[in-house]
Amino acid sequence: MTAPVTxxxxxxxxxxxxxARDIVLAHYANPPxxxxxxxxxxxxxxxxxxxxxxxxxxxDAFPDHGVYGEEMGADRADAEYVWVLDPIDGTKxxxxxxxxxxxxxxxxxxxRPALGVVEMAALGETWAGAQGYAATRNGAPxxxxxxxxxxxxxxxxxxxxxxxxxxxxxxxRLRHACLHTLxxxxxxxxxxxxxxxxxxxxxxxxxxxxxxxPAALVEAAGGRATDWTGRPLSLESDGRVLASGDPAAHxxxxxxxxx
Numbered sequence: 001m002t003a004p005v006t007x008x009x010x011x012x013x014x015x016x017x018x019x020a021r022d023i024v025l026a027h028y029a030n031p032p033x034x035x036x037x038x039x040x041x042x043x044x045x046x047x048x049x050x051x052x053x054x055x056x057x058x059x060d061a062f063p064d065h066g067v068y069g070e071e072m073g074a075d076r077a078d079a080e081y082v083w084v085l086d087p088i089d090g091t092k093x094x095x096x097x098x099x100x101x102x103x104x105x106x107x108x109x110x111x112r113p114a115l116g117v118v119e120m121a122a123l124g125e126t127w128a129g130a131q132g133y134a135a136t137r138n139g140a141p142x143x144x145x146x147x148x149x150x151x152x153x154x155x156x157x158x159x160x161x162x163x164x165x166x167x168x169x170x171x172x173r174l175r176h177a178c179l180h181t182l183x184x185x186x187x188x189x190x191x192x193x194x195x196x197x198x199x200x201x202x203x204x205x206x207x208x209x210x211x212x213x214p215a216a217l218v219e220a221a222g223g224r225a226t227d228w229t230g231r232p233l234s235l236e237s238d239g240r241v242l243a244s245g246d247p248a249a250h251x252x253x254x255x256x257x258x259x
Contacts, residue, residue, distance in 0.1 A: 004109035005130040017119040020103035024121040050087030086209035090186035106212030116216030129220025144245025145196035153199035156189040190214035194221035201243040228257040
């Protein structure tokens with residue numbers, strides 16, 4: 001059986017990361033203008049320029065592939081291969097001059113995350129991983145740490161406000177079971193988990209372009225990324241994501257989130 005991720009696919013993903021970095025840094029030097037979308041989330045010219053460029057690179061290299069992007073929606077989302085793009089994850093941080101924003105380049109194969117690149121332009125870091133490829137930071141392999149005991153675990157989440165209604169109660173139960181909880185950092189949380197600097201990432205209210213690339217990176221590193229019931233992530237997932245570096249910790253966290 002042919003491997004779902006080839007050198008050509010990985011090569012394109014890394015070329016796309018470099019293209020995203022070049023565009024983002026050109027806009028980052030000065031405070032960027034922005035406007036609010038219908039959901040009141042901000043968007044800049046850099047967001048749109050990155051997605052336009054990445055879509056063109058995909059079309060040139062693999063015209064039969066689908067694309068699902070934050071700014072321009074879905075095109076052939078039922079294709080065997082679907083690229084899932086977030087041109088700037090953490091646009092508020094980007095606008096504010098904080099460096100913890102990233103460009104997310106994910107690839108679904110038959111509906112499941114198969115490849116992920118987290119391009120942290122302001123930090124000069126490219127995190128990449130895929131089925132059949134080691135997870136790396138700037139080409140050097142990374143791996144998560146062992147932490148089966150939740151009472152010793154460091155939990156990361158972008159914001160407590162992202163968890164609403166019953167999701168907040170479930171998250172709070174998990175938070176109280178862990179040693180420390182840190183907020184902020186958006187997609188960088190998943191990179192830190194892949195590198196053994198965090199043990200769990202628990203988030204909700206996400207869209208596919210927020211989690212496909214990070215999920216593939218975490219799994220390539222040897223961790224797990226699922227929804228809060230333990231199901232694999234896909235375009236149809238409900239936006240609740242749990243990622244972990246240790247399978248025992250993952251199962252314990254799922255038990256708490258499902259209680």
